[in-house]
Amino acid sequence: MLVTGASRGIGAAIARAAGAAGYRVGVNYLRSAAAAEAVVADIRAAGGEAVPLQADVGDPAQVERLFAELDSRLGRIDVLVNNAGILASFRVDALDHAQVAAVFRANVFSIFHCAGEAVRRMSTAHGGAGGVIVNLSSVAARLGGLAGGAAYAASKGAIDTFTLALAKEVGREGIRVAALRPGLIETEIHDVHGGLERMRTMAREAVPMGRSGTAEEVAQAALWLASAAASYVHGAVIDVAGGR
């Protein structure tokens, strides 16, 4: 299983859970080498197998290198989790073009680059053995995101739509595709707009369950989607959001 953006937060939790479930795990990261090494060390300490793989998944040449490294170090890819993503906060009337581009590059173009490489390996039409692709969307796709989050929310809407389109494209080629829409989850991504305490306060008010979620709770949903237990779940976009 390749998990993009697995040095921290939800990606790290998915990588750890995957290692514990017996997957050989590619732990991709952008800059946090020490954190990625720590995730790999945790997986190995628990008896699993993992390798750290540095690459900016927004860059097609780096994604090509990432998959070549994955091929040589871990062998066949069965599951791709497109998790890497960034948040930006600005009003549209104070538009920052560079930030809009950065959000779409990291959140959307990355998924095209990684899914392209994965489908070329997994698809039975290319001689592959099939597989599963899980995309990390967000409830922002249907709620419009928090104040200043238009670029982020729109990028997640694109992920939902991409999930439906890819499901049609590869469903007969042994590949299942699905997306998760997490709600307010406790990770460093919230540093962009006030940090964890502000997010927890928001969660107490806005989430029907009255609390934020953990990265591990999202990881369990991702592992289920990847597993044979979800064998007829395809083109689905599933909320993991405490009812929000």
Ligand code: NDP
């Ligand atoms: P974090 O900010 O905690 O972690 C982001 C991870 O993505 C890091 O490992 C980071 O690597 C990596 N990353 C960012 N850009 C790139 C890139 N260009 N190439 C490779 N890796 C990259 O985020 P979360 O764990 O909170 O979020 C994970 C996913 O879940 C995202 O897609 C996010 O949008 C989605 N999500 C999160 C929610 C939440 O409340 N936390 C809610 C809804 C959706 P490095 O450490 O090297 O920077």
